[in-house]
Amino acid sequence: MFSFTLQHTSEEARVGEFSTPHGTVHTPIFMPVGTQGTVKALDPTDVESTHAEIILGNTYHLYLRPGMEVMESAGGLHSFMGWDKPILTDSGGFQVLSLGASMAKHSAPLSKITEEGVEFTSHLDGSRHFFSPEKAIEIQRQLGSDIMMVFDECTPDKATSSYAKEALDRTHRWAQACYDYWQEHERRSVYGKYQALFGIVQGAMHKDLRRLSAETIAGIGFDGIAIGGETVGFNMEGTIELMDWIRELLPKDKPRYAMGLGRDPDDLIRAVRAGFDMFDCIAPTRFARNGTLYVGHLTGTSPKTWEFESEFHAGRLQIGNARWAKDHTPIMEDCDCWTCSQGFTKAYLRHLFNTKELLYYRLASIHNVRFMLRLTEQLRASVLAAQ
Amino acid sequence: MFSFTLQHTSEEARVGEFSTPHGTVHTPIFMPVGTQGTVKALDPTDVESTHAEIILGNTYHLYLRPGMEVMESAGGLHSFMGWDKPILTDSGGFQVLSLGASMAKHSAPLSKITEEGVEFTSHLDGSRHFFSPEKAIEIQRQLGSDIMMVFDECTPDKATSSYAKEALDRTHRWAQACYDYWQEHERRSVYGKYQALFGIVQGAMHKDLRRLSAETIAGIGFDGIAIGGETVGFNMEGTIELMDWIRELLPKDKPRYAMGLGRDPDDLIRAVRAGFDMFDCIAPTRFARNGTLYVGHLTGTSPKTWEFESEFHAGRLQIGNARWAKDHTPIMEDCDCWTCSQGFTKAYLRHLFNTKELLYYRLASIHNVRFMLRLTEQLRASVLAAQ
Numbered sequence: 001m002f003s004f005t006l007q008h009t010s011e012e013a014r015v016g017e018f019s020t021p022h023g024t025v026h027t028p029i030f031m032p033v034g035t036q037g038t039v040k041a042l043d044p045t046d047v048e049s050t051h052a053e054i055i056l057g058n059t060y061h062l063y064l065r066p067g068m069e070v071m072e073s074a075g076g077l078h079s080f081m082g083w084d085k086p087i088l089t090d091s092g093g094f095q096v097l098s099l100g101a102s103m104a105k106h107s108a109p110l111s112k113i114t115e116e117g118v119e120f121t122s123h124l125d126g127s128r129h130f131f132s133p134e135k136a137i138e139i140q141r142q143l144g145s146d147i148m149m150v151f152d153e154c155t156p157d158k159a160t161s162s163y164a165k166e167a168l169d170r171t172h173r174w175a176q177a178c179y180d181y182w183q184e185h186e187r188r189s190v191y192g193k194y195q196a197l198f199g200i201v202q203g204a205m206h207k208d209l210r211r212l213s214a215e216t217i218a219g220i221g222f223d224g225i226a227i228g229g230e231t232v233g234f235n236m237e238g239t240i241e242l243m244d245w246i247r248e249l250l251p252k253d254k255p256r257y258a259m260g261l262g263r264d265p266d267d268l269i270r271a272v273r274a275g276f277d278m279f280d281c282i283a284p285t286r287f288a289r290n291g292t293l294y295v296g297h298l299t300g301t302s303p304k305t306w307e308f309e310s311e312f313h314a315g316r317l318q319i320g321n322a323r324w325a326k327d328h329t330p331i332m333e334d335c336d337c338w339t340c341s342q343g344f345t346k347a348y349l350r351h352l353f354n355t356k357e358l359l360y361y362r363l364a365s366i367h368n369v370r371f372m373l374r375l376t377e378q379l380r381a382s383v384l385a386a387q
Numbered sequence: 388m389f390s391f392t393l394q395h396t397s398e399e400a401r402v403g404e405f406s407t408p409h410g411t412v413h414t415p416i417f418m419p420v421g422t423q424g425t426v427k428a429l430d431p432t433d434v435e436s437t438h439a440e441i442i443l444g445n446t447y448h449l450y451l452r453p454g455m456e457v458m459e460s461a462g463g464l465h466s467f468m469g470w471d472k473p474i475l476t477d478s479g480g481f482q483v484l485s486l487g488a489s490m491a492k493h494s495a496p497l498s499k500i501t502e503e504g505v506e507f508t509s510h511l512d513g514s515r516h517f518f519s520p521e522k523a524i525e526i527q528r529q530l531g532s533d534i535m536m537v538f539d540e541c542t543p544d545k546a547t548s549s550y551a552k553e554a555l556d557r558t559h560r561w562a563q564a565c566y567d568y569w570q571e572h573e574r575r576s577v578y579g580k581y582q583a584l585f586g587i588v589q590g591a592m593h594k595d596l597r598r599l600s601a602e603t604i605a606g607i608g609f610d611g612i613a614i615g616g617e618t619v620g621f622n623m624e625g626t627i628e629l630m631d632w633i634r635e636l637l638p639k640d641k642p643r644y645a646m647g648l649g650r651d652p653d654d655l656i657r658a659v660r661a662g663f664d665m666f667d668c669i670a671p672t673r674f675a676r677n678g679t680l681y682v683g684h685l686t687g688t689s690p691k692t693w694e695f696e697s698e699f700h701a702g703r704l705q706i707g708n709a710r711w712a713k714d715h716t717p718i719m720e721d722c723d724c725w726t727c728s729q730g731f732t733k734a735y736l737r738h739l740f741n742t743k744e745l746l747y748y749r750l751a752s753i754h755n756v757r758f759m760l761r762l763t764e765q766l767r768a769s770v771l772a773a774q
Contacts, residue, residue: 043729043746070712079715082735325457326461328460351424352423355423358425362430362745
């Protein structure tokens with residue numbers, strides 16, 4: 001079974017934990033993204049060294065490659081990739097629409113949404129595929145993740161109010177269909193282990209739709225509630241606004257997951273302050289690969305006074321800068337990530353980055369992922385220490 | 388000081404060890420190549436996990452990037468890259484000629500050889516540089532390697548006999564100039580540590596020139612003797628032939644290094660059988676990145692009976708092959724490399740390779756490098772056990 005325990009709150013910020021068949025997760029938590037069965041550039045022991053307690057896998061990508069036949073023969077994603085801690089999988093809903101829409105170079109029509117689901121084009125070879133709510137859950141059962149997400153439509157913010165309402169009603173019917181399919185299969189993966197299922201609140205930037213969605217999703221009985229949408233994690237003003245719209249409608253005893261949020265350290269601080277518990281984002285690893293390394297510290301002793309302080313704009317150091325050519329010190333003196341604690345220097349990292357050496361990508365990714373996880377650990381400790 | 392101890396021989400095959408300021412190296416030994424201050428895709432602890440006792444650094448590449456100013460400010464290459472075991476550096480002689488010749492896209496003229504040295508074009512930005520024998524040693528003194536190589540000209544096999552003789556005479560004068568510069572600086576790096584210097588036997592595929600070169604280089608008084616040339620390690624028939632031409636002229640109490648040799652497992656077996664002690668090659672890591680993984684075993688109990696057995700041609704498994712899609716076993720069941728012993732499977736490696744995930748390059752490189760080092764360990768044990 002999946003159980004979430006809320007241990008402490010301070011203002012709206014929450015500290016809790018939940019258990020899964022692959023272990024316990026302490027919230028607030030940042031979840032590194034392992035799109036194709038690997039957190040980019042990192043091996044499972046690297047990921048563990050960042051103190052990650054749960055990682056993400058992407059249903060759309062894993063369904064296309066290596067495919068479900070390979071995945072089932074491996075006994076699921078944990079075993080395939082050698083990660084025995086919790087895994088959360090998305091439903092593919094976001095990718096079948098967003099990647100479908102970027103496939104104009106292929107002759108096939110773009111993604112097509114019907115009541116039954118989404119017909120979409122593989123971004124790899126242009127082949128056509130179809131995901132229904134049931135199919136999306138079935139694939140996640142084959143992946144054997146600890147937390148599954150419902151199949152939904154992430155409606156663009158620029159959609160008309162009437163389209164947004166139509167899409168939201170369909171997304172709610174799909175959420176119910178996912179729930180029913182999950183119940184039919186006794187909430188278990190094809191390997192017999194319990195899988196949690198989270199609902200997703202959509203509704204773009206319409207307050208009435210967001211509140212309707214929060215009530216509807218909260219009413220179905222999922223193990224946790226997520227918020228999705230273009231704005232979430234991308235536009236933090238809008239993200240905090242919509243968190244404020246719906247917070248009172250969310251059950252207190254279930255984890256709250258802001259999907260795709262965690263680009264900047266400050267984003268995590270703001271989202272935890274707004275009462276959310278789980279976050280994922282590709283930015284820490286993508287930034288790392290592009291030469292952007294996080295540097296800075298949490299200050300303040302309560303949610304109201306929390307701030308992110310850094311000598312760099314948004315906490316982003318550019319490692320390719322000539323300024324670091326002879327800087328033989330770690331990225332951050334007091335960072336406990338493997339890269340910093342092994343003594344790799346900014347001068348060396350800059351050299352590896354400028355020469356495009358493969359080692360760079362791993363060392364930089366370890367730092368950025370650990371940075372985000374350490375920040376959530378500090379937020380957690382701060383909430384626990386606060387009245 | 389540098390000292391080589393020959394511990395045992397069996398037929399022509401030799402077992403020995405030498406000591407350097409950064410530790411002892413047991414021969415025969417394979418030396419992974421760390422061109423730009425990193426063995427591609429591996430961190431220093433990965434390299435240690437392959438049981439590498441010494442790695443290579445490339446003078447030409449490190450001179451261009453990060454440059455000697457950065458290198459000296461770091462305290463040398465060991466400290467810059469975080470590797471505290473022995474390092475051998477080449478002289479740049481090979482690259483200033485071979486990379487210069489591939490620079491036709493730049494408007495600057497190609498490399499120009501004079502009695503004083505080689506004027507060459509950076510493959511990075513087309514800028515012009517000049518290496519003399521003294522400069523090549525000085526750069527290696529700034530790198531602080533444990534073994535330096537003399538500056539030489541690697542004459543193409545297709546050069547006329549008269550050009551080959553002219554080039555060889557110059558290479559011998561350069562070898563003496565390197566030796567003299569080394570003596571002037573008390574055989575020490577700019578950091579005060581002892582550096583060995585190895586001479587290089589050239590002479591293309593001319594028996595008389597190779598023998599002349601072996602006698603000349605052996606007479607100068609280097610700490611070790613290398614053989615260079617287009618053929619070495621590339622054409623193994625020719626390599627063994629020229630080893631046979633010169634072996635009797637080489638001092639028995641100095642290590643013999645075949646430069647660039649170690650593409651196929653069988654190459655190492657043949658070169659050890661022919662009485663050589665040290666080998667380096669980029670192939671194990673380059674093959675790995677291209678999807679070629681070594682599989683196979685040494686059989687036989689004495690140099691005469693040694694053979695490399697593998698179910699794959701030349702011991703090369705192609706990991707991208709569909710055959711491995713559902714093969715959930717390690718690359719080699721009895722391999723003790725980190726990748727195999729952690730349980731990463733062929734199916735997973737194939738997936739990572741086909742999706743071009745960065746993790747693949749590291750896992751595959753660890754296997755191939757460890758494979759070559761384990762093979763030299765087995766050859767060593769076999770020589771020690773033989774009468």
